[in-house]
Amino acid sequence: MGETSDDRRRTALWVHAHPRRGSLNGRLFDVGTTALAPHYDVTSSDLYEQRFDPVLREDDLGSLAGDPGNMGDLLAGAYEAGELPSDIRAEQDKLAAADLLVLQFPLWWYGPPAILKGWFDRVITGGFAFGDVDPESGIPVRYGDGRFAGRRALVVVTAGEDARTLGPRGISGDLDSLLFPLTHGVLWYIGIEAVDLHVIFDADDIDGAGVDREAERLRERLRHVDAEPTRPFRRLRDGEYRGTRALRHDLAPGRTDLGIHRADVA
Amino acid sequence: MGETSDDRRRTALWVHAHPRRGSLNGRLFDVGTTALAPHYDVTSSDLYEQRFDPVLREDDLGSLAGDPGNMGDLLAGAYEAGELPSDIRAEQDKLAAADLLVLQFPLWWYGPPAILKGWFDRVITGGFAFGDVDPESGIPVRYGDGRFAGRRALVVVTAGEDARTLGPRGISGDLDSLLFPLTHGVLWYIGIEAVDLHVIFDADDIDGAGVDREAERLRERLRHVDAEPTRPFRRLRDGEYRGTRALRHDLAPGRTDLGIHRADVA
Numbered sequence: 001m002g003e004t005s006d007d008r009r010r011t012a013l014w015v016h017a018h019p020r021r022g023s024l025n026g027r028l029f030d031v032g033t034t035a036l037a038p039h040y041d042v043t044s045s046d047l048y049e050q051r052f053d054p055v056l057r058e059d060d061l062g063s064l065a066g067d068p069g070n071m072g073d074l075l076a077g078a079y080e081a082g083e084l085p086s087d088i089r090a091e092q093d094k095l096a097a098a099d100l101l102v103l104q105f106p107l108w109w110y111g112p113p114a115i116l117k118g119w120f121d122r123v124i125t126g127g128f129a130f131g132d133v134d135p136e137s138g139i140p141v142r143y144g145d146g147r148f149a150g151r152r153a154l155v156v157v158t159a160g161e162d163a164r165t166l167g168p169r170g171i172s173g174d175l176d177s178l179l180f181p182l183t184h185g186v187l188w189y190i191g192i193e194a195v196d197l198h199v200i201f202d203a204d205d206i207d208g209a210g211v212d213r214e215a216e217r218l219r220e221r222l223r224h225v226d227a228e229p230t231r232p233f234r235r236l237r238d239g240e241y242r243g244t245r246a247l248r249h250d251l252a253p254g255r256t257d258l259g260i261h262r263a264d265v266a
Numbered sequence: 267m268g269e270t271s272d273d274r275r276r277t278a279l280w281v282h283a284h285p286r287r288g289s290l291n292g293r294l295f296d297v298g299t300t301a302l303a304p305h306y307d308v309t310s311s312d313l314y315e316q317r318f319d320p321v322l323r324e325d326d327l328g329s330l331a332g333d334p335g336n337m338g339d340l341l342a343g344a345y346e347a348g349e350l351p352s353d354i355r356a357e358q359d360k361l362a363a364a365d366l367l368v369l370q371f372p373l374w375w376y377g378p379p380a381i382l383k384g385w386f387d388r389v390i391t392g393g394f395a396f397g398d399v400d401p402e403s404g405i406p407v408r409y410g411d412g413r414f415a416g417r418r419a420l421v422v423v424t425a426g427e428d429a430r431t432l433g434p435r436g437i438s439g440d441l442d443s444l445l446f447p448l449t450h451g452v453l454w455y456i457g458i459e460a461v462d463l464h465v466i467f468d469a470d471d472i473d474g475a476g477v478d479r480e481a482e483r484l485r486e487r488l489r490h491v492d493a494e495p496t497r498p499f500r501r502l503r504d505g506e507y508r509g510t511r512a513l514r515h516d517l518a519p520g521r522t523d524l525g526i527h528r529a530d531v532a
Contacts, residue, residue: 019323019337054320054380057285070470071285071372072426106337110451111377114320114384120375143437160338164511168522171409171500171507173446177524181444185376204336234437241437245430256434257523258443 012040013098054118076126144235149191158203193230279364320384342392410501415457424469459496
């Protein structure tokens with residue numbers, strides 16, 4: 001088996017959520033997608049450019065619109081029936097093909113902009129990305145498992161605040177915890193493993209030379225992103241959560257912080 | 267001074283973010299706004315009903331559209347110049363008048379639906395809600411201070427998962443931490459104090475009798491919401507954050523979890 005034993009060319013999806021193409025984010029989007037091109041077939045979702053509609057509403061349900069039930073189950077039903085709107089199916093097709101997912105956005109109110117939050121709400125539906133149950137164990141296939149298991153993601157985020165303010169004891173909360181709903185709640189839920197966040201702090205005060213430095217830092221990061229370790233969240237199927245719900249008492253005993261969900265915490 | 271010394275009738279703003287008026291959320295919206303009416307002038311923002319546009323874009327900047335700078339500063343400039351769009355000014359007027367703010371939504375991907383996230387992105391702008399600096403101390407007026415200081419908020423959230431899954435050691439992360447970007451990052455940032463979350467777990471499996479029970483539980487909660495203690499986050503101006511950024515070493519020593527930002531943690 002030689003170096004080229006995996007002949008399949010890999011695919012990356014870069015999702016970008018900043019309104020200004022002339023911004024630091026716009027520059028990093030261009031730099032990043034270009035840097036990946038030698039190694040990946042790169043597709044992108046430039047959400048503002050596409051005028052992506054982030055509002056999940058009845059219209060997404062096709063012929064199930066108005067049916068009783070909760071939105072999540074109905075969305076899964078609409079997926080199974082092939083009735084999701086074409087803009088959603090297009091995003092699902094891109095995500096389904098992606099070995100590497102990059103999510104890039106400015107931190108607005110300590111989370112992704114609405115246009116990206118709604119991409120999760122509408123695109124990552126049951127049936128498509130989760131919802132199976134393991135027939136042998138009866139355990140739901142989620143948190144580290146499922147169709148997207150083994151794929152990886154990089155989160156690129158610009159923040160107006162500095163590294164101390166968003167650091168482990170920073171007044172705004174540490175960024176890893178603030179984005180846990182994304183790295184664990186969205187990505188890991190469907191099996192995607194995130195590498196460490198790529199953060200540009202003080203992004204509002206950056207000058208031209210600073211932008212060039214950040215562009216180079218992102219290029220360098222992407223050169224090795226395939227070889228980086230991912231954050232080791234615990235897998236549901238490994239039996240560490242009692243009744244699939246709460247962490248066993250013998251693991252991270254007495255602790256109740258979000259850090260207990262890392263598999264490298266004893 | 268008698269019981270009626272504060273003659274001003276208070277105002278509540280109820281923001282609702284569920285697409286279905288016939289849902290559990292729709293019912294709780296009706297029940298909640300009705301229950302408050304004897305004690306408050308109740309206004310509401312039913313975001314789906316209003317077809318609220320949650321996408322912050324260049325159009326929000328008025329004559330500053332296309333100007334250099336970051337979106338946050340430009341939004342503040344557009345506010346000061348009276349150039350924000352009318353839908354945003356209407357929301358700001360409602361928020362400015364509110365002594366009590368209720369935010370009600372289903373938990374989607376471990377956070378608010380995009381339509382509510384975008385309400386934060388677009389409505390809570392600099393100039394309007396934050397951005398002052400204390401002239402004596404030079405400390406920015408935020409985290410517990412400012413125009414909205416002393417007002418209170420109730421977050422009403424329905425979740426498909428159960429109390430163990432979203433509890434302190436639950437696999438999905440505890441809900442207080444998942445919503446820290448909202449209770450601390452949005453509300454406390456502009457001075458608004460939140461009382462404990464009002465959570466409806468297992469919301470997807472609830473039957474008619476369960477809906478009635480939840481309606482009554484919400485009514486009961488609202489009866490006393492004015493008297494409840496709020497969660498005691500630390501105030502920036504109290505000097506517990508070094509250089510306004512990271513928590514002093516002598517407070518919650520060695521800890522790096524989000525719980526360190528509570529003022530009742532030694």
